[in-house]
Structures are given as C-alpha cells and as structure tokens.
Amino acid sequence: MCIAAKMITVRFILLPPTILVFLAYLLFRSKNSTDEVEKFLQKQQSLMPTRYAYTDIIRITGNFRQKLGQGGFGSVFKGVLPGGILVAVKMLGNSSCNGDEFINEVATLGTIHHFNVVRLVGFCAEGSKRALIYEYMLNGSLDKYIFTNGNKSCSHIFTLEKLNEIALGIAHGIEYLHRGCDMQILHFDIKPNNILLDMNFNPKLSDFGLAKLYPRERSLVTISAARGTIGYMAPELVSRSFGAISHKSDVYSFGMLLMEMVGGRRNADPHIDRLSRVYYPSWIYDKLVEQQHYHSNENLDITEVEKKLSLVALWCIQINSSHRPDISRVIEMLESDLDSLRIPTSPFFASDSLADVAEIEIDCSYDSDLVSELE
Structure with a gap:
C-alpha cells in the first residue's frame, strides 16, 4: 500500500511540476534562440541599404x-x-x-x-x-592628416609602411569600382577629402555624388559636362584634345592624390617660399630626372617609399590618357620594389612654365564634342 501511495504521489503530485519546469526551460531556450536570431537579422538588415x-x-x-x-x-x-x-x-x-x-x-x-x-x-x-x-568613419578624411603641418611630409604622421598601405588600399577600392562590380563605376572625384579613414586608419572611398555607371565592356565614356575637382580632374575631362574619357580619368586623380600624400601639402601651393617648388609634381619630377640621369648630388630628403610613390604618381598623371597605366597595373607598381620602376616620359607640366601650369589647372571650360578614342 505504501508503494502504491508513493507511485501516486510521484505521478500526480511531483511529475506535473517537473514537466512544467522542463517545458518552461524548453520555451525559454526557444525564446532566447529566437531573440538571438532576431538580433542577428536586425543587425544584418541595418547594414543593408x-x-x-x-x-x-x-x-x-x-x-x-x-x-x-x-x-x-x-x-x-x-x-x-x-x-x-x-x-x-x-x-x-x-x-x-x-x-x-x-x-x-x-x-x-x-x-x-x-x-x-x-x-x-x-x-x-x-x-x-x-x-x-x-x-561612420572614426578618423575622418585623409586631408586632415596630410595637410596638417604645411611642408611636413605625411610620412612623419604615418609610418612609411602605413603610408604605402593607405595608397594600396585606395587603389584596391578603385580597382573594385572599375572591375569588381556588375557595372563599371567611375568615381570622377577622387581626392583627399573623399578618402575616409576607419578606426585603424584603413582608407575607404566615399562621396559618389559625381560617379557614373557604365557597362563593363565599355572602355570609352561620353559625358555632357565636366565633373571633378580642379587640381585632381583629368585633362580629358576639360577638353577632348587631351584624349578619351575612361577609367584612366580616375587613375589621373589617384596620381594627384599620391603626390599630395608624398609632399604633405597641396600640389599647387602659392605660399611656398621657393618659386621652383610652388608646383610640387613638376619639382619632384625634375629632381628625380636630375638624380637619375645627371647624377645630381642634391639630397632630395625623401625615403625610398616616398620616391616609389612619386614615380607611380608620375605615371598616373600623364597628359595622354593612353600613356597612363590602368589601376590594376598601378597596384602592381605599388607592390613592387623601387628598383623595378623607371621614370616615365615627361608629364605635360614638366616642360611648362608655372604660369602655363596655373592656366591649365584653372581653365575648366569644357569641350562638349564627342571624345576621341583611345589609341
């Protein structure tokens, strides 16, 4: 009788609460799991446009x-x-x-x-x-760091390795726009203000207000109005006499950006004391030519990394767009050793006077005729 009573007690008194506790535990786990899934989905949704x-x-x-x-x-x-x-x-x-x-x-x-x-x-x-x-990019835009101290090179702010890493990161971003998307995206406004830096100073392209999308198989582009920022705008965006508008227009802007990263100041700076250094790209080209071909003893006071970036930049800013490398080749150059790079032919500004350079930079009248084809 005692055994029967115990069985009744277990079955009808103790078992139901145990089952209820177990079911509550399962419900809690299920709800907790659902909450985690919902949090994950909400997080993913917040990262989508x-x-x-x-x-x-x-x-x-x-x-x-x-x-x-x-x-x-x-x-x-x-x-x-x-x-x-x-x-x-x-x-x-x-x-x-x-x-x-x-x-x-x-x-x-x-x-x-x-x-x-x-x-x-x-x-x-x-x-x-x-x-x-x-x-949100914690460290703001690149211009805050490369123009902070006048003539001081940004290699004094970033390590040389980080300087080269930032240049490579920007180039990889441009390559993705040109080759990695379903449509070819031309940015048309690459400049320090539009390069944002995350918490680890990794560069990210921003501001696509002037960007245009084209089929990837199209190598030439026709636009109805000049677009870009003076000082970074490719010459062919100003007049068809300089060549065709294409992905090489972004390469030109990237080259001008590289020059400012190396020089630590605006490329055209009227406040520089020495007139010969007012236009930095022209000055650095002349000095590199003198050092290589005329065995000049003048100390350029730049490191190998800065010299490499300068050479890559000079290739990018060739006046004729067909003479510029595409962005994939630019990445190869940035990843190569200095000894493998040679000085390019003279960019358009190298043999011009400073007055001529200023006139080219300021004159933004646009030739609306159909752009000529690349060679």
Missing part, C-alpha cells in the same frame, strides 16, 4: 545636432541607428541629385561591398528631402 522617412532622419541625427562637415553637396551629420550603430548622414542640396536617377544610383551603390569602399547603409528620398546614410 534601407529607405528611411525624413522623420527617421531627424530622429537618427538627433535633430541634426552634431555636424561633421560641409560641402557643395550639402551637410554631413553624425547619427545613431537603433542598436547603437554610428552613421554619417549626408543631407543633399536640391541640385545634388534628382528623382529616379537618385533612387537608381542608391540601389546600385547599395550593392557595393568592399573593404576599401564606404558602405551605404540607407537613404531618404521624400519630396525635396534627400539624404545618404553611410557607415
């Missing part, structure tokens, strides 16, 4: 509380997405982008995923309110 309402933009930026920068396109504000993800919100002016073209470019740029290209997180297109939301 998402369309936001303007009221969302106000909330994300805290009513535009912290301004990061200002440009011809509009203003950039710091923002926070749900989950604490930091972003940079670029509010575009009314003339920056228009209608369906804006949406189409956002959808296309949203598919770009490369370590050296800033990720587009989302966008807003609500009436006249248009915005682009990018991942």
Whole structure:
C-alpha cells in the first residue's frame, strides 16, 4: 500500500511540476534562440541599404545636432541607428541629385561591398528631402592628416609602411569600382577629402555624388559636362584634345592624390617660399630626372617609399590618357620594389612654365564634342 501511495504521489503530485519546469526551460531556450536570431537579422538588415522617412532622419541625427562637415553637396551629420550603430548622414542640396536617377544610383551603390569602399547603409528620398546614410568613419578624411603641418611630409604622421598601405588600399577600392562590380563605376572625384579613414586608419572611398555607371565592356565614356575637382580632374575631362574619357580619368586623380600624400601639402601651393617648388609634381619630377640621369648630388630628403610613390604618381598623371597605366597595373607598381620602376616620359607640366601650369589647372571650360578614342 505504501508503494502504491508513493507511485501516486510521484505521478500526480511531483511529475506535473517537473514537466512544467522542463517545458518552461524548453520555451525559454526557444525564446532566447529566437531573440538571438532576431538580433542577428536586425543587425544584418541595418547594414543593408534601407529607405528611411525624413522623420527617421531627424530622429537618427538627433535633430541634426552634431555636424561633421560641409560641402557643395550639402551637410554631413553624425547619427545613431537603433542598436547603437554610428552613421554619417549626408543631407543633399536640391541640385545634388534628382528623382529616379537618385533612387537608381542608391540601389546600385547599395550593392557595393568592399573593404576599401564606404558602405551605404540607407537613404531618404521624400519630396525635396534627400539624404545618404553611410557607415561612420572614426578618423575622418585623409586631408586632415596630410595637410596638417604645411611642408611636413605625411610620412612623419604615418609610418612609411602605413603610408604605402593607405595608397594600396585606395587603389584596391578603385580597382573594385572599375572591375569588381556588375557595372563599371567611375568615381570622377577622387581626392583627399573623399578618402575616409576607419578606426585603424584603413582608407575607404566615399562621396559618389559625381560617379557614373557604365557597362563593363565599355572602355570609352561620353559625358555632357565636366565633373571633378580642379587640381585632381583629368585633362580629358576639360577638353577632348587631351584624349578619351575612361577609367584612366580616375587613375589621373589617384596620381594627384599620391603626390599630395608624398609632399604633405597641396600640389599647387602659392605660399611656398621657393618659386621652383610652388608646383610640387613638376619639382619632384625634375629632381628625380636630375638624380637619375645627371647624377645630381642634391639630397632630395625623401625615403625610398616616398620616391616609389612619386614615380607611380608620375605615371598616373600623364597628359595622354593612353600613356597612363590602368589601376590594376598601378597596384602592381605599388607592390613592387623601387628598383623595378623607371621614370616615365615627361608629364605635360614638366616642360611648362608655372604660369602655363596655373592656366591649365584653372581653365575648366569644357569641350562638349564627342571624345576621341583611345589609341
């Protein structure tokens, strides 16, 4: 009788609570697992281009509380997405982008995923309110570091290895745009301000406001108006007499950027005391030629890395676009030893006076005739 009583006690009194506890445990595990999956999906969703309402933009930026920068396109504000993800919100002016073209470019740029290209997180297109939301870059833009100390070379700020690493990273980002996407993307505005640096100073291409998309098989491009920034704009973007508009136009801009990384200042600097050094690319070319061909004893006071970057830059800024290497070849040159590089033929500015150079840099009248074909 005692045994029967114990069995009844276990079956009807102790077992149900045990089962309930076990079921509660399973439910807890299931719910916890679901929460983790939801968190993961939400995180992934937050990294994909998402369309936001303007009221969302106000909330994300805290009513535009912290301004990061200002440009011809509009203003950039710091923002926070749900989950604490930091972003940079670029509010575009009314003339920056228009209608369906804006949406189409956002959808296309949203598919770009490369370590050296800033990720587009989302966008807003609500009436006249248009915005682009990018991942936040802790260290800002490259120009803050290479123009900080006047004539001081940025190799004094970055180690020589990091200097070369940044140049390579930028080149890899350009190569991805030219060759790694379904469509060929020409940036048309590569300059220090548009190179952002993450927390480890890894470079990322940004600001695709002037970018154009073309089929990958097209080697030549026709555009209706000049685009770019004076000092970085390829000559063929100014006039067809300098050659065809193509991916080589971005290579030219990259070369001018490299020159500024090496020189640690703007390429054309009227504040330099010595007139011969006002236009840095011309000065460094002449000095490299003198040193190699005339065995000059003048000390250039630059390292091998800086000399290599200068040679690569001089190849990139050849006046004739067909004489420039493509970006894949540029990467090979950056990864090679200095001894394997030779001085290129004279760039257009090398034999010109400083007045002629200034005139070429400032004259941005655009020849709208059809561009000529590459040789």
